[in-house]
Amino acid sequence: MNKSLKKRSLFTGMFLWLSLAAIILLSIIAGWIYFYHLSADAWSRGVDDMGHGVDEEDLPWIGAVDPKVTVYEFIDYDCPHCPVAHKLLRKVLLAHRSTLRVVRCNYARMPCTNSTCQLVKAGLCAQKQGKFWRWNDYVIQNTAPSLFKEDLRDKYLRDAVEHAGLDASLFKKCQSAADTVDMAQKIYLKARRSGIVGTPGYVVDGKRYSPKELFSFLSEKL
Numbered sequence: 001m002n003k004s005l006k007k008r009s010l011f012t013g014m015f016l017w018l019s020l021a022a023i024i025l026l027s028i029i030a031g032w033i034y035f036y037h038l039s040a041d042a043w044s045r046g047v048d049d050m051g052h053g054v055d056e057e058d059l060p061w062i063g064a065v066d067p068k069v070t071v072y073e074f075i076d077y078d079c080p081h082c083p084v085a086h087k088l089l090r091k092v093l094l095a096h097r098s099t100l101r102v103v104r105c106n107y108a109r110m111p112c113t114n115s116t117c118q119l120v121k122a123g124l125c126a127q128k129q130g131k132f133w134r135w136n137d138y139v140i141q142n143t144a145p146s147l148f149k150e151d152l153r154d155k156y157l158r159d160a161v162e163h164a165g166l167d168a169s170l171f172k173k174c175q176s177a178a179d180t181v182d183m184a185q186k187i188y189l190k191a192r193r194s195g196i197v198g199t200p201g202y203v204v205d206g207k208r209y210s211p212k213e214l215f216s217f218l219s220e221k222l
Contacts, residue, residue, distance in 0.1 A: 060132040063101040064096075064099055068100070074196045074201040078144060085211045089214075108184075119139065121184050126166055128174055
């Protein structure tokens with residue numbers, strides 16, 4: 001009888017420990033999932049509350065009105081690495097919004113004409129309607145279809161326009177406008193003068209940085 005009670009007590013104890021372990025494990029998993037989703041979109045939070053505008057070169061910026069550090073960010077929306085790097089930079093910006101400014105240079109890594117640099121020109125058209133960062137955040141979060149899938153790409157642009165709250169008619173006219181093409185080409189030439197070949201790339205005070213070099217620099221400077 002005593003042996004039976006001991007076995008029962010042992011099994012009961014093991015069951016309780018296993019139940020407790022399962023609860024702890026589930027709590028950890030739930031916390032991880034919550035944290036993952038929180039951090040996944042944290043980079044884009046507060047965009048409407050941050051300082052933003054255009055600089056003397058008509059390039060869109062976000063962050064500090066009177067910055068301690070200004071980062072020129074060269075990215076290509078068709079570059080698979082650029083969204084990851086941009087999200088990391090935006091998280092740094094969230095923590096240092098009063099001292100850091102990010103200036104965007106959308107760089108398609110090719111000369112811009114009427115038939116090239118589609119997403120660069122689209123960004124410029126969103127900027128003309130005062131909604132560049134809303135446009136940007138949609139495109140960063142949602143990978144553009146291949147250049148060779150025109151139907152999907154057209155739908156993607158329509159979805160981005162709707163998400164950003166743009167006037168679709170003005171947007172369409174803007175994309176083929178001569179001043180839009182000229183500005184896209186100016187950004188391309190600026191990137192080349194700055195020594196930017198691949199993306200993402202960065203320039204601070206005339207010095208070129210890789211992503212790793214930039215984040216190391218910012219951790220020391222800010």
